[in-house]
Amino acid sequence: MKNRLQLSLFLLPGLLLYVGLFVFPTLTGLFYSFTDWDGVSPSYAFVGLDNYKDSLSSIVFRKAFGNNVEFMLTVVIAQTFISLVLALLLVRNTKTKVVLRALYFLPAILSSVSVGLIWAFMYDPSIGLINYGLNEAGMSSMARNWIGDPKIAIFSIAAVQVWAHAGQMMIVFIAGLQGIPAELYEAARMDGGGKWQVFRTVTWPLLAPSATIVVAYTTIQSFKAFDLIFTMTDGGPNYATEILTTYIYHTAFGSYSFGLASAGSMIFLVLLALLTLLQFKALRADRVSY
Amino acid sequence: MKKTKKMLLPLVSMLLMSILLSACGGGNNAASGEGGSSGSGKVTISFMHWRGEDSEAFNKTIDAFEKENPNIHVEMQTLPSDQYQSTVQSKISDGSTGDVFASFPGAQFQAFSKAGLFTDLTGSSFLSNYNPKLIEAGQHDGKQYAVPYQLVYNDPIYNVKLFEKYGLTPPKDWEGFLALCQKLKDNGIIPIAFAGADIGPGQFMNTMVMNNAPSDDIFTKVEAGEAKLTDEFWVKTLTQIKELNDKGYFQQDALGTKDPAAGALFIQEKAAMLASGSYQLAQNKQQNPNLEQKLLAPITVSADQAKYEGVHTTTFMLAVNSKSKHPEEAKKFLEFLSKPDAAGAYANQTGQNVTVNDVKYDTPELQVAGEWANKKTVFQPRFTILNGDNQKAVTNSIQAVLSGTSPEEAAQQAQAIIDQHIGK
Numbered sequence: 001m002k003n004r005l006q007l008s009l010f011l012l013p014g015l016l017l018y019v020g021l022f023v024f025p026t027l028t029g030l031f032y033s034f035t036d037w038d039g040v041s042p043s044y045a046f047v048g049l050d051n052y053k054d055s056l057s058s059i060v061f062r063k064a065f066g067n068n069v070e071f072m073l074t075v076v077i078a079q080t081f082i083s084l085v086l087a088l089l090l091v092r093n094t095k096t097k098v099v100l101r102a103l104y105f106l107p108a109i110l111s112s113v114s115v116g117l118i119w120a121f122m123y124d125p126s127i128g129l130i131n132y133g134l135n136e137a138g139m140s141s142m143a144r145n146w147i148g149d150p151k152i153a154i155f156s157i158a159a160v161q162v163w164a165h166a167g168q169m170m171i172v173f174i175a176g177l178q179g180i181p182a183e184l185y186e187a188a189r190m191d192g193g194g195k196w197q198v199f200r201t202v203t204w205p206l207l208a209p210s211a212t213i214v215v216a217y218t219t220i221q222s223f224k225a226f227d228l229i230f231t232m233t234d235g236g237p238n239y240a241t242e243i244l245t246t247y248i249y250h251t252a253f254g255s256y257s258f259g260l261a262s263a264g265s266m267i268f269l270v271l272l273a274l275l276t277l278l279q280f281k282a283l284r285a286d287r288v289s290y
Numbered sequence: 291m292k293k294t295k296k297m298l299l300p301l302v303s304m305l306l307m308s309i310l311l312s313a314c315g316g317g318n319n320a321a322s323g324e325g326g327s328s329g330s331g332k333v334t335i336s337f338m339h340w341r342g343e344d345s346e347a348f349n350k351t352i353d354a355f356e357k358e359n360p361n362i363h364v365e366m367q368t369l370p371s372d373q374y375q376s377t378v379q380s381k382i383s384d385g386s387t388g389d390v391f392a393s394f395p396g397a398q399f400q401a402f403s404k405a406g407l408f409t410d411l412t413g414s415s416f417l418s419n420y421n422p423k424l425i426e427a428g429q430h431d432g433k434q435y436a437v438p439y440q441l442v443y444n445d446p447i448y449n450v451k452l453f454e455k456y457g458l459t460p461p462k463d464w465e466g467f468l469a470l471c472q473k474l475k476d477n478g479i480i481p482i483a484f485a486g487a488d489i490g491p492g493q494f495m496n497t498m499v500m501n502n503a504p505s506d507d508i509f510t511k512v513e514a515g516e517a518k519l520t521d522e523f524w525v526k527t528l529t530q531i532k533e534l535n536d537k538g539y540f541q542q543d544a545l546g547t548k549d550p551a552a553g554a555l556f557i558q559e560k561a562a563m564l565a566s567g568s569y570q571l572a573q574n575k576q577q578n579p580n581l582e583q584k585l586l587a588p589i590t591v592s593a594d595q596a597k598y599e600g601v602h603t604t605t606f607m608l609a610v611n612s613k614s615k616h617p618e619e620a621k622k623f624l625e626f627l628s629k630p631d632a633a634g635a636y637a638n639q640t641g642q643n644v645t646v647n648d649v650k651y652d653t654p655e656l657q658v659a660g661e662w663a664n665k666k667t668v669f670q671p672r673f674t675i676l677n678g679d680n681q682k683a684v685t686n687s688i689q690a691v692l693s694g695t696s697p698e699e700a701a702q703q704a705q706a707i708i709d710q711h712i713g714k
Binding site: 041148150233250 | 375376379383397398400401402404405406407486487488541542543544545546547548550551554555677678679680681682686687689690692693695703706707710
């Protein structure tokens with residue numbers, strides 16, 4: 001009994017942090033989502049579900065949600081593919097693998113604000129490095145107004161997000177690949193399996209747990225992106241890169257509509273929870289044990 | 291394990307209950323912080339603002355103030371402007387910090403006024419040091435709640451030597467402005483450097499709309515549902531901005547250009563005009579000492595229809611926190627900042643014009659704005675839009691036309707967003 005009490009006491013600091021930093025703010029947000037509070041005034045009135053109705057019918061909110069989905073799908077597909085390819089290339093015992101792994105991992109340790117500022121500068125259509133490089137390489141036709149063209153701006157930012165995090169996900173895949181017993185590969189090769197066949201029948205199924213982590217983590221991370229978009233475009237041009245988190249920020253601190261922003265946050269929280277649940281259910285089915 | 295779970299549940303419930311109860315008990319955030327009086331009778335007041343770049347100048351002002359008032363110590367706290375926008379209210383709301391604080395005009399000033407965060411300064415003797423017209427932005431319900439300290443002319447800057455080289459003078463009407471842009475373009479000069487990705491639309495819209503608008507309070511009417519962005523004044527403004535873009539008078543791909551890149555085009559003398567404001571004059575000069583700069587507003591109508599020559603904004607609105615524990619000391623500091631000597635020292639060190647009268651400006655850049663004091667200018671129209679989302683909808687309609695949407699459609703899209711806010 002004494003032991004259990006001690007154990008509970010050890011849990012207490014973590015629990016306090018969790019309650020203080022997550023549960024309490026969430027409950028406070030839920031409370032304010034039913035009010036017309038402006039974020040400053042000492043008084044507010046209860047408005048029932050009005051903020052929820054207003055959020056769901058808001059043109060900007062809907063546009064932001066669409067952008068969120070577009071951004072998330074692009075990042076998840078590209079990041080999973082690229083990190084897997086990197087992992088497959090760098091899992092082998094080559095002399096340069098340590099250096100290359102460190103290089104690919106490097107962007108993960110940079111602050112996303114710095115990453116956003118640097119890339120926004122590189123994307124600049126007139127003085128940016130990317131268009132300059134393309135022009136110098138004789139590929140002027142590929143030069144674009146990367147974050148100024150509403151049609152491609154969200155994909156340009158998605159590319160930066162992938163650049164910044166693919167290395168991190170590569171490490172997860174490398175760990176998964178290193179966990180696959182060598183005998184399985186030997187057996188597959190002895191059975192006359194080609195490279196693609198071995199990948200399809202041995203590597204990929206056994207990599208499913210890693211893929212689950214990568215896809216789940218990338219989905220959540222890209223769905224709740226903020227820093228990159230905030231620093232690179234602040235949701236522009238003309239809402240082309242506005243996502244739910246920037247919408248919530250602008251509503252709370254640009255328009256002083258804290259109640260409405262809280263309702264937006266609650267809807268966002270529910271969407272995120274649903275997304276996570278769905279994913280784990282879908283990906284769990286792929287698991288293989290050996 | 292089961293027992294541990296049983297123990298945890300009441301523990302969590304107790305914690306939640308106590309936190310919730312304490313939150314409810316907190317009510318209106320009753321003052322909790324100490325005012326900062328030390329045993330020696332010296333009072334510490336806090337001065338909070340977002341202009342970190344002015345810290346050095348303010349430190350000198352604070353030193354001078356403390357010499358004159360040995361019993362008051364001023365502690366300065368600066369936050370980056372975007373962070374200031376999102377956190378200042380929580381910091382100043384209990385009076386423990388920000389005895390003197392700055393606020394932005396427009397949405398923030400309105401919200402703070404309604405929340406009662408400002409001390410009423412009406413009737414304070416130091417107000418007579420200011421140009422009365424220029425501190426109107428700090429009034430609400432007929433009371434002076436804050437004093438806008440900085441004066442900005444939000445008119446495009448032009449390169450005087452380049453204009454002279456091609457025999458150009460600031461035009462008096464729209465046709466003249468288009469002809470001027472064409473002449474510059476024909477000579478391989480970018481007529482207007484435009485930061486379309488960030489500050490450009492918000493700055494440039496002011497001079498573009500000032501003479502198109504049927505009244506100075508047109509955006510107030512739009513927000514009240516009494517006028518629409520689809521009305522002639524805004525569609526015409528968008529059409530004219532589109533015309534400038536379509537004729538190639540902005541640099542290529544202007545929508546992807548941010549403020550520093552647009553500034554660079556002007557500083558390197560590749561562009562003859564920069565769509566920003568007087569606040570950038572000193573910085574430009576610092577980076578290219580050969581520059582000779584003046585301000586020019588595009589006149590979007592015929593010369594006889596022009597009501598205004600340009601746009602001004604008064605910002606960096608200094609106020610005394612209504613919850614301050616040392617309101618008298620805070621007022622004393624504000625009074626000191628209002629003296630022409632202190633304001634002049636600040637202006638000359640930071641390169642920013644001020645709203646205080648009788649200030650002697652040292653540099654030609656500051657004197658440029660001084661010339662504009664006698665011209666007919668209107669308060670920045672964008673800041674008369676009080677809701678941030680509405681402001682964004684308006685500036686975004688400019689981005690929409692630059693990306694190919696027709697002015698009518700862009701105006702309609704922006705109006706639809708504003709209609710949703712009016713309905714609330």
